[in-house]
Amino acid sequence: MKQKVTVKPYAGPAGGWGSVKVVAGILTQEEVAILGSEILLKQNKSDGYMCVSCSWAKPAKPRPFEFCENGAKATAWEVTNKTVEVEFFARHTLSELRGWSDHALEEQGRLTAPMRYDVALDKYVPVGWSEAFQEIGRELKGLDPRSVVLYTSGRASLEASYMYQLFGRMYGTNNFPDSSNMCHESTSVALPPVIGVPVGTVRLPDFEQTDCILFFGHNTTTNAPRMLHPLQEAAQRGVPIITFNPLRERGLERFTNPQDPIQMVAGGTRISSQYHQVRFGGDAGAIIGICKAVIEADDEARSKGHERIVDVAFIEQHTRGFDAFADFCRAQSWLDLERTSGLRQAAMFQAASTYMAANAVIANYGMGVTQHRHGVETVKMIVNLLLLRGNIGKPGAGISPIRGHSNVQGQRTVGISEKTKLVPLDKLKELYAFEPPRWDGLTTVDACEAILKGEVRGFVSLGGNFIRCIPERSLMEPAWTRLRLSVQIATKLNRTHLVPGEVTFLLPCLGRIEIDQQANGPQAVAMEDSTACIHGSRGQRKPVAERLLSEPRIIAEMAKATLPPNPKLDWDAWVDNYALVRDAIERTYPDQFKDFNKRMFEPGGFPRPLGARERKWKTPNGKANFTVPEAAFDMSPAGDGVFELMTTRADGQFNTTIYNENDRFRGIYRSREVVLMNADDMAEWGLAQGDLVTLETAADDGVERRLRGLQVVPYDVPRGGIVGYYPECNVLVPLWHFAKGSKVPAAKSVPVRISRDPVPELTDTHEIPITAVE
Ligand SMILES: Nc1nc2c(c(=O)[nH]1)N[C@H]1C(S)=C(S)[C@@H](COP(=O)(O)OP(=O)(O)OC[C@H]3O[C@@H](n4cnc5c(=O)[nH]c(N)nc54)[C@H](O)[C@@H]3O)O[C@H]1N2
Ligand SMILES: Nc1nc2c(c(=O)[nH]1)N[C@H]1C(S)=C(S)[C@@H](COP(=O)(O)OP(=O)(O)OC[C@H]3O[C@@H](n4cnc5c(=O)[nH]c(N)nc54)[C@H](O)[C@@H]3O)O[C@H]1N2
Numbered sequence: 176m177k178q179k180v181t182v183k184p185y186a187g188p189a190g191g192w193g194s195v196k197v198v199a200g201i202l203t204q205e206e207v208a209i210l211g212s213e214i215l216l217k218q219n220k221s222d223g224y225m226c227v228s229c230s231w232a233k234p235a236k237p238r239p240f241e242f243c244e245n246g247a248k249a250t251a252w253e254v255t256n257k258t259v260e261v262e263f264f265a266r267h268t269l270s271e272l273r274g275w276s277d278h279a280l281e282e283q284g285r286l287t288a289p290m291r292y293d294v295a296l297d298k299y300v301p302v303g304w305s306e307a308f309q310e311i312g313r314e315l316k317g318l319d320p321r322s323v324v325l326y327t328s329g330r331a332s333l334e335a336s337y338m339y340q341l342f343g344r345m346y347g348t349n350n351f352p353d354s355s356n357m358c359h360e361s362t363s364v365a366l367p368p369v370i371g372v373p374v375g376t377v378r379l380p381d382f383e384q385t386d387c388i389l390f391f392g393h394n395t396t397t398n399a400p401r402m403l404h405p406l407q408e409a410a411q412r413g414v415p416i417i418t419f420n421p422l423r424e425r426g427l428e429r430f431t432n433p434q435d436p437i438q439m440v441a442g443g444t445r446i447s448s449q450y451h452q453v454r455f456g457g458d459a460g461a462i463i464g465i466c467k468a469v470i471e472a473d474d475e476a477r478s479k480g481h482e483r484i485v486d487v488a489f490i491e492q493h494t495r496g497f498d499a500f501a502d503f504c505r506a507q508s509w510l511d512l513e514r515t516s517g518l519r520q521a522a523m524f525q526a527a528s529t530y531m532a533a534n535a536v537i538a539n540y541g542m543g544v545t546q547h548r549h550g551v552e553t554v555k556m557i558v559n560l561l562l563l564r565g566n567i568g569k570p571g572a573g574i575s576p577i578r579g580h581s582n583v584q585g586q587r588t589v590g591i592s593e594k595t596k597l598v599p600l601d602k603l604k605e606l607y608a609f610e611p612p613r614w615d616g617l618t619t620v621d622a623c624e625a626i627l628k629g630e631v632r633g634f635v636s637l638g639g640n641f642i643r644c645i646p647e648r649s650l651m652e653p654a655w656t657r658l659r660l661s662v663q664i665a666t667k668l669n670r671t672h673l674v675p676g677e678v679t680f681l682l683p684c685l686g687r688i689e690i691d692q693q694a695n696g697p698q699a700v701a702m703e704d705s706t707a708c709i710h711g712s713r714g715q716r717k718p719v720a721e722r723l724l725s726e727p728r729i730i731a732e733m734a735k736a737t738l739p740p741n742p743k744l745d746w747d748a749w750v751d752n753y754a755l756v757r758d759a760i761e762r763t764y765p766d767q768f769k770d771f772n773k774r775m776f777e778p779g780g781f782p783r784p785l786g787a788r789e790r791k792w793k794t795p796n797g798k799a800n801f802t803v804p805e806a807a808f809d810m811s812p813a814g815d816g817v818f819e820l821m822t823t824r825a826d827g828q829f830n831t832t833i834y835n836e837n838d839r840f841r842g843i844y845r846s847r848e849v850v851l852m853n854a855d856d857m858a859e860w861g862l863a864q865g866d867l868v869t870l871e872t873a874a875d876d877g878v879e880r881r882l883r884g885l886q887v888v889p890y891d892v893p894r895g896g897i898v899g900y901y902p903e904c905n906v907l908v909p910l911w912h913f914a915k916g917s918k919v920p921a922a923k924s925v926p927v928r929i930s931r932d933p934v935p936e937l938t939d940t941h942e943i944p945i946t947a948v949e
């Protein structure tokens with residue numbers, strides 16, 4: 176029987192007393208007493224460790240507590256005293272564990288011993304580290320490197336990531352899909368041809384100098400809460416913040432710094448000065464509408480001989496393609512723009528007039544932009560809007576994609592890429608005297624397709640929960656069992672570990688918060704934040720178990736067992752002293768990582784040079800480029816019984832890690848098996864709160880994609896759109912439903928049909944005291 180959802184709209188600001196209670200709750204749940212200890216005080220400080228949760232920038236002058244509620248949750252989750260011992264695996268078969276929830280699996284605690292899957296027992300059994308590495312090496316040597324995939328989830332450090340890509344390339348593969356392929360790859364593909372860098376151009380101090388902030392498709396409340404501080408400071412200075420989001424996300428409305436007693440009493444700051452509830456995927460339409468308003472205002476100014484609205488000098492000196500884009504905008508009808516954006520013309524005018532009044536504008540965005548079929552084009556539309564008034568390459572202005580995992584951006588910087596043109600292969604060849612493969616490797620979606628076809632034989636995962644976070648779960652799990660080799664390097668037990676291949680290893684590693692003791696003493700690692708600043712991070716806590724190895728060590732041992740010796744590369748020396756790996760990174764990328772070891776603990780991190788910040792455009796034509804969009808945006812079909820499903824994160828989760836069943840700021844408690852729906856749509860379809868429904872993907876490709884037993888909750892969602900949680904809804908996302916150009920699964924608009932389930936069976940026991948977690 177299912178737990179009945181509790182709906183209790185959240186009235187307060189984000190942050191505030193609720194945050195304090197939640198932090199205390201998770202510490203109790205994980206049986207750790209870190210509040211009074213040094214651990215949280217060291218979070219995001221230049222002498223401490225970088226938070227394992229989000230990738231938001233770390234200020235040079237940190238607050239006494241530079242952590243947020245979700246950072247504290249992620250910390251408690253990693254340094255928990257709960258452990259999974261060998262006996263746990265002796266008690267449970269994998270078939271049994273596959274019946275457990277994501278939460279129940281990870282809640283068992285930290286993995287402590289290397290394990291190997293035993294087919295006859297259907298259990299994991301202990302294996303020695305060296306035996307495991309020898310067998311992995313033997314298996315890899317027996318496979319065609321083209322049939323082997325090395326996946327990375329965005330948490331591993333720059334040092335581990337560099338070693339991992341080098342190991343893979345020396346082995347003979349470029350198959351390096353990364354969590355980024357499901358995340359900001361739309362950004363990484365969109366930006367290089369238009370501004371010449373694959374990452375955002377904004378740094379933290381720009382927030383102090385900006386005079387207008389645009390905010391598209393990011394739930395900052397939950398997913399980058401520390402970013403609410405610069406937003407709050409800007410709002411307090413009177414800087415307009417214009418938000419575009421189909422949902423009214425709490426933290427983008429009001430925020431109270433939970434660490435400030437005065438604000439706690441005063442009830443918080445209003446964050447967004449305008450809140451535009453676009454339809455799903457409506458941003459491109461909205462942005463073109465704003466651009467049209469700007470261009471028509473400029474046309475009028477020019478005809479009257481007034482001061483121009485667009486930045487003529489900038490456009491002439493620095494850009495190409497303005498005239499074609501301006502003509503495109505003039506030709507759009509407001510009726511069409513209202514339809515595609517879901518906004519009224521007046522709303523687009525209002526945003527445009529605020530934009531035009533500002534001298535320095537920052538545009539931020541998240542998954543609400545990138546995870547659509549036209550995600551790449553929408554990013555380019557954001558660039559168009561900024562270029563109109565020279566808002567790239569000056570203080571207080573720029574584009575600011577808010578990345579996900581804490582080092583996802585950095586991994587790409589040091590060579591985790593399936594695209595060979597992004598990797599200095601000649602340099603690697605010169606440094607390590609080997610012939611790197613020159614063919615492009617597999618993205619995440621490509622890897623899934625190849626697994627379905629049986630073309631992938633070996634899969635190594637450096638973190639993450641691949642099977643759970645990708646689309647098309649019902650086809651992927653059976654296909655996964657045909658792998659010859661699965662190697663899972665992880666801190667906690669998850670679904671991917673429970674679907675074995677023929678030969679399967681589960682290798683437990685140190686977490687970033689733990690002291691990483693090697694021959695040369697305790698080692699530090701580095702990562703790159705969302706603003707391209709590099710930070711050092713030192714583990715603080717004694718490892719939870721003695722047998723854990725660090726990620727660099729695990730990679731080095733796999734490499735040694737797989738590759739012939741190479742006189743140019745001493746893996747053991749690198750593991751003894753990670754500073755040598757940083758030297759190697761610097762030799763490979765001398766411009767980006769100059770004096771890496773010396774600078775890694777600079778307060779605020781050291782910035783990577785980014786041409787676009789200085790208006791040096793490393794594009795094919797040496798200019799910043801306007802983009803004329805393709806004639807029609809590929810919107811998912813709505814109406815006719817088809818809804819657009821947006822899959823999103825709740826407050827109580829970090830991706831597939833489910834801390835609890837609550838989505839506090841959206842007022843939803845005790846169940847994630849819900850579908851949020853507009854009340855008028857509910858009325859039209861004869862549905863009431865708590866009714867159980869089935870979602871079925873509206874696609875005629877012969878694949879059945881269904882999710883049953885979801886409880887309907889009325890919610891302020893634009894009509895025609897519904898909302899469900901990731902990863903539960905991933906079974907509904909077709910593998911071919913991805914962003915054009917980047918192959919990021921279009922998880923924010925999946926066409927689905929709704930039907931009512933037969934007899935509702937819900938329990939309404941109040942066993943879970945919701946006050947404890949509020
Ligand atoms: N605590 C916590 N922190 C996290 C994570 C986590 O799971 N938990 N995950 C990390 C990772 S890997 C990532 S990528 C980020 C993700 O952070 P987000 O980018 O915030 O991702 P989602 O939670 O999926 O939320 C998407 C947001 O976009 C909005 N949205 C959906 N469709 C549209 C649209 O068409 N237009 C607009 N304008 N808005 C839309 C949704 O309403 C929601 O506010 O967070 C990172 N940080
Ligand atoms: N429908 C839908 N699907 C999505 C999304 C969506 O919004 N909607 N979002 C997509 C996005 S943005 C992303 S980034 C992906 C996320 O996909 P992944 O990055 O693959 O998944 P996570 O849930 O972050 O991985 C959690 C696991 O990482 C392991 N882990 C944690 N810390 C460490 C560590 O320090 N080292 C190692 N080796 N392992 C560790 C733990 O075992 C834990 O179980 O999902 C994508 N999938």
Ligand SMILES: [Mo]
Pocket residue numbers: 354357358359578579580
């Ligand atoms: Mo992500």
